[in-house]
Each structure stands twice: as C-alpha cells, then as structure tokens.
Amino acid sequence: MWITNGSVADVAVVWAQTDDRIRGFVVPTDTPGFSAPEIKKKMSLRASVTSELVLDNVRLPASAILPGASGLSGPLSCLSEARFGIVFGALGAARDCLEATIEYAGERQIFDKSLAAYQLTQAKLADMTLELGKGMLLALHLGRLKDEGTLESAQVSLGKLNNVREAIAIARECRTILAAAGITLEYPVMRHANNLESVLTYEGTSEVHQLVIGQALTGQSAFR
Numbered sequence: 001m002w003i004t005n006g007s008v009a010d011v012a013v014v015w016a017q018t019d020d021r022i023r024g025f026v027v028p029t030d031t032p033g034f035s036a037p038e039i040k041k042k043m044s045l046r047a048s049v050t051s052e053l054v055l056d057n058v059r060l061p062a063s064a065i066l067p068g069a070s071g072l073s074g075p076l077s078c079l080s081e082a083r084f085g086i087v088f089g090a091l092g093a094a095r096d097c098l099e100a101t102i103e104y105a106g107e108r109q110i111f112d113k114s115l116a117a118y119q120l121t122q123a124k125l126a127d128m129t130l131e132l133g134k135g136m137l138l139a140l141h142l143g144r145l146k147d148e149g150t151l152e153s154a155q156v157s158l159g160k161l162n163n164v165r166e167a168i169a170i171a172r173e174c175r176t177i178l179a180a181a182g183i184t185l186e187y188p189v190m191r192h193a194n195n196l197e198s199v200l201t202y203e204g205t206s207e208v209h210q211l212v213i214g215q216a217l218t219g220q221s222a223f224r
C-alpha cells in the first residue's frame with residue numbers, strides 16, 4: 001500500500017519474503033497480474049501520485065531478482081539513504097514556513113504597530129529559530145558522520161524523528177501567527193504542515209524510530 005508513483009512507474013521494486021530470505025524484485029508494471037490503483041482523496045502530498053501495488057499471480061524470470069541483496073539489509077539500506085535526505089528536507093519546509101511568517105508578521109498591523117513588534121510573536125519566532133538551528137546542526141553533524149563513513153542507522157532515526165517532529169511543530173506555530181490567513185494556500189504554511197504529516201509517517205513512522213533508538217540504547221527489541 002501507499003507506494004509513491006506506483007501508477008506512473010514503468011518498473012516497481014518489490015521486496016518480498018521468499019524461501020531464500022527477503023529478496024528484491026524488479027517488476028515491469030506491464031507484467032500480467034500487476035496493477036496499481038491510485039489512492040484518492042489525500043489531504044497531504046497531493047502533488048504526488050500514491051498507489052496500491054497489486055500482484056495477482058505475477059510470474060517473473062529469475063533475472064528479475066536483484067543480485068547481491070538478501071535479507072532485510074537490502075531494503076533497510078535504501079531506507080537509511082531516503083531517511084537521511086528527510087533529515088534535511090523537513091527543515092527546508094520549516095524554514096519556508098518561518099520565513100513566510102516573519103514577512104507576514106512584519107506587514108500585518110495590529111492596533112498601532114506590526115504583529116512582529118509584539119513580544120509574544122517574537123518569543124514564538126525565537127523559539128522556532130532555536131529548534132530550526134538545532135535541527136540543522138544535527139543534520140550537518142549526521143552529514144559529516146556520513147562523509148566519514150561512520151553514520152549508524154539509529155543515528156539517522158534520531159535525525160528523522162527529531163527534525164520531522166520539530167518541522168511540524170514549527171509549521172503549526174507559524175500557523176498561529178498567521179491566524180486565519182494561515183489556513184489558506186495564499187501562504188505555504190498549511191501546505192507544508194499537511195505534507196509533513198505524511199513525512200512523519202513514511203520512511204519509518206515516528207513510533208518505529210523511537211523503537212530503533214530504544215533498541216540502540218537498551219539492546220532490547222520492542223518491535224513485537
């Protein structure tokens with residue numbers, strides 16, 4: 001379920017349990033038995049197509065098997081790459097919200113001064129800038145570990161969990177400063193907030209990342 005670009009792709013990469021552990025398959029989407037109905041009525045990431053992949057008696061040649069990837073490490077290494085990108089990407093959304101909000105607050109007049117000149121507004125802007133900066137330092141640090149080749153997947157989980165969670169918190173706080181204007185598409189804030197809801201879920205839900213970090217800390221798996 002929930003596969004990005006599933007109905008527009010020419011090939012699907014499908015990871016499946018076989019008699020020989022988990023293996024990856026390259027599946028041409030015109031293979032008999034393959035279909036990808038689109039999931040409609042999304043309120044988040046509406047610009048991208050999301051689909052269900054249905055495989056009904058699909059038969060593939062042995063050459064469809066991805067060589068050299070056997071077990072969970074294949075799909076998990078793909079996920080670590082994508083999650084690492086999200087560590088930065090979520091902050092981009094948060095930064096856009098914050099910049100749009102600072103500009104709005106400077107222009108919006110409340111009584112005899114701009115919204116930006118009220119202490120409560122400035123406290124919110126300061127706190128959001130703090131979290132954005134902390135998230136960026138975390139992302140940079142993880143990037144440097146990646147360059148060194150020492151980045152662990154649990155550290156990627158930490159970055160993904162923190163930065164997406166904080167990006168959503170920033171988008172929501174920005175929305176309060178924009179007030180009613182914040183619920184329209186006139187400003188980017190609600191769009192980012194809605195899209196970040198998907199980001200919180202895909203590439204490992206926040207709960208699953210908590211479990212990855214919990215396992216790294218305690219040595220105990222709590223996944224099942």
Ligand SMILES: Cc1cc2nc3c(=O)[nH]c(=O)nc-3n(C[C@H](O)[C@H](O)[C@H](O)COP(=O)(O)OP(=O)(O)OC[C@H]3O[C@@H](n4cnc5c(N)ncnc54)[C@H](O)[C@@H]3O)c2cc1C
Nearest residue numbers: 001002003004045050198201202203204205207208223224
């Ligand atoms: C817009 C969008 C695009 C997507 N694109 C892709 C894609 O291209 N490819 C792809 O593979 N996936 C994609 N996904 C799927 C995404 O990875 C899944 O939605 C996600 O893994 C969660 O699965 P689920 O929605 O079935 O939730 P569920 O697994 O039903 O989870 C429900 C709740 O239970 C919690 N939970 C689940 N398991 C455990 C556990 N063991 N312990 C404790 N809590 C648990 C979850 O954290 C969540 O809170 C996409 C999703 C969205 C929304």
